[in-house]
Amino acid sequence: MSTFTNAYKPPIELEVLPEAELHGPTPYDINFVLPIHLESLQTERVFLTPLIPSIHGKAYWDAISSNLDLFNYYPFVKDTYEGMMMFIETFIRRNPKHVLFAIIDKTRPDPVHPEFGGGSLAGVVGLFESSGRASEIGHVLTFPAFQRTHVTSNASGILARYCMELATASPPGLGLRRIEWRCHAENARSARLAERLGMRKEGVLRWNSVAAVKSLGRKPREGDPSADEYGRDTLVLSICWDEWEAGVREKVQAVISRPS
DSSP, rough: OOOOOOOOOOOOOOSHHHHHHHTOSSSSOOOSSSOOOOOGSBBBSEEEEOIIIIIIIHHHHHTTOOOGGGGGTSSSOOOOHHHHHHHHHIIIIIIITTTEEEEETTTOOOOOOOSSSSSEEEEEEESSOOOEEEEEEEEEOOOOOGGTSSSSHHHHHHHHHHSSSSSTSSSSOOSSSEEEEEEEOHHHHHOOOOOOOOEEEEEEEEEEEEEESSSGGGGGOOOOTTTTTOOOEEEEEEEEHHHIIIHHHHHHHHHSSSSO
């Protein structure tokens, strides 16, 4: 006779969020484990602010809905506004380890959206799997109209600086020991940006995720119970605090200061 049982039941996954929950609570609760100091999250040209779906969501979707190939290297893709807002609410906001920021380009006024603080919504970037010691800069997505400008380098540099500077700095940082950058192993453009920030390659996590696009994934073996989900290899890069203090700080500042 067996001495144990396994009565596990998978959690119920909502297919559709009630409309009242699609944009999160009011007032918006970012529900993030680390402090947010807005004064630390800006340069003369760019500032980051928590993405609030009721404010930024429609403009975000309008910018990406005809460019869903932007998500080719991500482990997810959502093809409807409701699906994307549900992803932000359930995967990001409800997980206190994650936060998503709207990237505002201060050099391009947007009179149609004064709620953006005088600039234009240029993309998004997030912190994931965060704790008091480490975090991952992820979902670095710049809209096509803002690519090959100062936006991507400023946004990623701002977050790297914010994570690595001590809380006693002016403006204050988070004083983390380590930040990571993870990207599709074939996404050379993303890897180059991380290396410009002073990140070092640590290795490749093989088959650790699901490819959003099958042609960029690895075919599973025959009989795999998830045969329709092609595998993704993930390149991991990082900066640690000792590297930051030994010269990476200056490297990141140079990236932030570059004209494009």
